[in-house]
Amino acid sequence: MDKLKIGFIGGGNMAEAILSALSRKGALDKENITVSDPSDMRRQILADKYPLTTTASNLEVVEKSEVIILAVKPQNLSPVLAELGGRFNPSQLVISIIAGVKIRKLVEGLGIDKVTRAMPNILAQIGQGVTLWIASQALSQEEKAKVRYILSMLGPELATENEEELDIATAISGSGPAYAFFFMESLMEAAKALGMSESTAKMLIGQTLSGSGQLVIESSYDIGELRRRVTSPGGTTAAALKVFEEENIKGAIKKAIEAAFKRSKELSELA
Numbered sequence: 373m374d375k376l377k378i379g380f381i382g383g384g385n386m387a388e389a390i391l392s393a394l395s396r397k398g399a400l401d402k403e404n405i406t407v408s409d410p411s412d413m414r415r416q417i418l419a420d421k422y423p424l425t426t427t428a429s430n431l432e433v434v435e436k437s438e439v440i441i442l443a444v445k446p447q448n449l450s451p452v453l454a455e456l457g458g459r460f461n462p463s464q465l466v467i468s469i470i471a472g473v474k475i476r477k478l479v480e481g482l483g484i485d486k487v488t489r490a491m492p493n494i495l496a497q498i499g500q501g502v503t504l505w506i507a508s509q510a511l512s513q514e515e516k517a518k519v520r521y522i523l524s525m526l527g528p529e530l531a532t533e534n535e536e537e538l539d540i541a542t543a544i545s546g547s548g549p550a551y552a553f554f555f556m557e558s559l560m561e562a563a564k565a566l567g568m569s570e571s572t573a574k575m576l577i578g579q580t581l582s583g584s585g586q587l588v589i590e591s592s593y594d595i596g597e598l599r600r601r602v603t604s605p606g607g608t609t610a611a612a613l614k615v616f617e618e619e620n621i622k623g624a625i626k627k628a629i630e631a632a633f634k635r636s637k638e639l640s641e642l643a
């Protein structure tokens with residue numbers, strides 16, 4: 373596929389993770405990539421780090437791009453819709469990564485039919501993200517392939533037909549890296565308290581979590597079975613898991629995910 377002209381409305385953390393993924397694939401250059409952000413400092417940081425064009429004008433991004441990625445916070449969407457509504461041409465594609473905001477709202481607010489909603493995560497910055505996405509009916513197979521091509525640069529991508537799953541993905545994989553970091557941080561504290569050096573623990577923890585994730589993806593067993601298979605009765609793993617059970621860690625995680633899901637709904641109402 374030829375280099376696509378891709379524009380970003382909002383050049384914050386998630387936009388940068390995507391830019392970093394595109395950069396690793398050699399898909400960035402000043403001609404084709406335009407990023408708008410209100411902050412002079414933010415624009416400077418991005419322009420210093422990546423070959424791209426920055427601007428304070430969202431309209432300039434729309435005028436120059438075939439695919440426009442909406443990467444503002446839900447609470448900053450209203451002014452963007454007011455500014456850009458009706459300024460698209462029918463051949464352009466919009467990809468929104470904004471948590472909680474429905475395709476219908478974007479179609480109505482922007483006056484464009486070809487809208488994709490995607491939920492990536494911050495691991496895109498090393499090409500190891502995962503993105504769930506859904507495209508509006510108006511996209512042709514060829515246009516969907518274009519969207520898939522862009523999202524596949526961030527890591528594995530998965531399309532769904534059920535828009536509700538996007539809100540669930542926000543709470544599971546969108547916020548998920550932070551849960552994994554929290555778990556790893558806890559392992560790190562425990563390892564250090566037992567006397568292990570930070571550098572050794574970092575490697576052991578990072579690789580254990582990353583390898584476990586890979587095994588979950590590659591194995592034909594479900595996750596519970598994988599856990600049972602490494603837990604011999606009366607062994608060390610069983611001793612640790614017994615404490616997790618006594619402390620109802622599963623219950624706490626379920627509550628945490630429900631809280632993230634609820635918060636994503638609340639934030640979408642601010643949009």
Ligand SMILES: NC(=O)c1ccc[n+]([C@@H]2O[C@H](COP(=O)([O-])OP(=O)(O)OC[C@H]3O[C@@H](n4cnc5c(N)ncnc54)[C@H](OP(=O)(O)O)[C@@H]3O)[C@@H](O)[C@H]2O)c1
Pocket residue numbers: 381382383384385386387408409410411414430443444445446448451452469470471491492493494546547
């Ligand atoms: N971070 C994640 O892990 C993650 C994962 C999946 C999806 N998302 C979604 O990605 C979106 C962006 O999240 P983020 O974490 O990247 O937030 P962020 O770092 O705050 O980035 C948003 C950027 O948009 C800029 N902005 C604000 N108003 C604007 C406007 N009217 N026009 C153009 N740019 C504007 C902000 O500038 P100021 O800071 O100056 O306001 C900021 O630089 C959110 O909707 C979020 O739901 C995030």
